[in-house]
Amino acid sequence: MLPRDTIHAGPIVLRPPIEGDAETIARACADPETARLLPALPFPYTLDDALRYITEGAAAIWSAGGATFAIADAAGGGWLGDIEVKPPDTRGVFEVGYHLAPWARGRGVASAAVRAVTEWVFAQGAHRVEILADVENLPSQRVAMAAGHRREGVLRDAGPRRGGGHADMVAFARLARDPGEPQRSYLPGLPGGSLSDGMVRLEPLTLDDVDSYQEMASEPDSYIYMVPPQVPDREETVRRCRYTGTWWLSGERAEMSVRDAATGAFAGHIQLMNIVPPLGQAMIGYSLHSRFRGRGFMTRAVNLLAGWAYEATPLYRLVAGTAAVNTASQRVLERAGFTREAVIRALLPAVDGTRHDDIQWVRLRG
Structure with a gap:
């Protein structure tokens, strides 16, 4: 089981979600692009969905051997996003997933959270941490790269698509022995x-x-x-x-x-x-x-x-x-x-x- 820690990472802190986060979570998860790329989220996402996640869903993840944190502003404590560590699979490998409120994007918040959680999981004895992102979810892929995870390939039809069907997923991973340097594309954007x-x-x-x-x-x-x-x-x-x-x-x-x-x-x-x-x-x-x-x-x-x-x-x-x-x-x-x-x-x-x-x-x- 993973310890129920609070993780400090510079301008952000990773803490347990609290009921006071519910309205902000509901507002963030109502974002259409978030709903499209994260089909496991209910849509439309309501305040009740947010409260259910805080009071039931988060506890279930911890009980199963995973971890879930609110990504919060270190100064004011306000909710900026969520990051989850799934329970280890049969290989002893952990997978990290995350999403960020639309108004918190573009500030390096998600990559800081992923880097902090990855290193925290390694400190618990893990040897490998993985990230899967829809091929169309470029922000998530950029976060993985900025947090030092290497792109390893594409898994065909490995994720659900909202409305039915399956999405190809890009696989990233970081090993405990990897230096964790940010990964940069040979081809910068236009x-x-x-x-x-x-x-x-x-x-x-x-x-x-x-x-x-x-x-x-x-x-x-x-x-x-x-x-x-x-x-x-x-x-x-x-x-x-x-x-x-x-x-x-x-x-x-x-x-x-x-x-x-x-x-x-x-x-x-x-x-x-x-x-x-x-x-x-x-x-x-x-x-x-x-x-x-x-x-x-x-x-x-x-x-x-x-x-x-x-x-x-x-x-x-x-x-x-x-x-x-x-x-x-x-x-x-x-x-x-x-x-x-x-x-x-x-x-x-x-x-x-x-x-x-x-x-x-x-x-x-x-």
């Missing part, structure tokens, strides 16, 4: 959330882009140059848009929409992928909707992406590949400062079952 040159704007893909992306990718002169050269399943497009944020945080890839800066209309897609930090190399790929061709949009998009990559990351080489017959894509790369570097024979599969030579291009830092 400044202000987007890149723009006044005519073109790049933004991370979102689920709102599914229909537009699918329409673009279904055009024959788009998908014939994809690998494989076929129209993607809609489910694959949904997954691409759903996973954009977690791929970005993991440093695996950056998926962006290309938009008309004047209207906000979806014009195309550009990505940074195949990132190899030891080599300082990454590959770019792109597609443009036929309605926006002939206006220089993709050249501008490639320039925006390359400029950001060299300013925000240690990358030294950006490479791209084009089918030998795809002269339009080759012109884009030439105008964006790429030079032809090599020809890889018969690398790319074609729609008719033959294979295209792949012309390789490179743009170096500086």
Whole structure:
């Protein structure tokens, strides 16, 4: 059993929840985004739900071998959130879960609480502490990373989704022997959330882009140059848009929409992928909707992406590949400062079952 301690962590204190927290808890749990990403919470969440959690739920967690704390302001004692340690599983591993009031976010409160609880659990003799976060719950993933937990992979359909179905969950963990240093993505976020040159704007893909992306990718002169050269399943497009944020945080890839800066209309897609930090190399790929061709949009998009990559990351080489017959894509790369570097024979599969030579291009830092 875990001891019923109070944990002090700088500007916050982790203490037992009290009945005086109930109104604040109910107000925080009424947040629609909290309800969407934490499907175990009742919704709508009422004052009675909060009181039931304080008087019954918290006690049950402690009795089962876990722990639950209110995250409170150290100065005034006000409730800011909750953090729970689930009872150890059959492997002796503890899992931590947490949520924060909307008005307490962005101040490092949750990461301080997770770090403090993790180290407290280690002090009780645990060897491993885990965190699971919905692939769409980027704030929770950032908290885990800031608290020194390492991303270990994705567990498919491992969590419930409100309204039915299952969500993929990103697994993080910290071992007792780990140094606990904050984990930082190789790919920082876009400044202000987007890149723009006044005519073109790049933004991370979102689920709102599914229909537009699918329409673009279904055009024959788009998908014939994809690998494989076929129209993607809609489910694959949904997954691409759903996973954009977690791929970005993991440093695996950056998926962006290309938009008309004047209207906000979806014009195309550009990505940074195949990132190899030891080599300082990454590959770019792109597609443009036929309605926006002939206006220089993709050249501008490639320039925006390359400029950001060299300013925000240690990358030294950006490479791209084009089918030998795809002269339009080759012109884009030439105008964006790429030079032809090599020809890889018969690398790319074609729609008719033959294979295209792949012309390789490179743009170096500086």
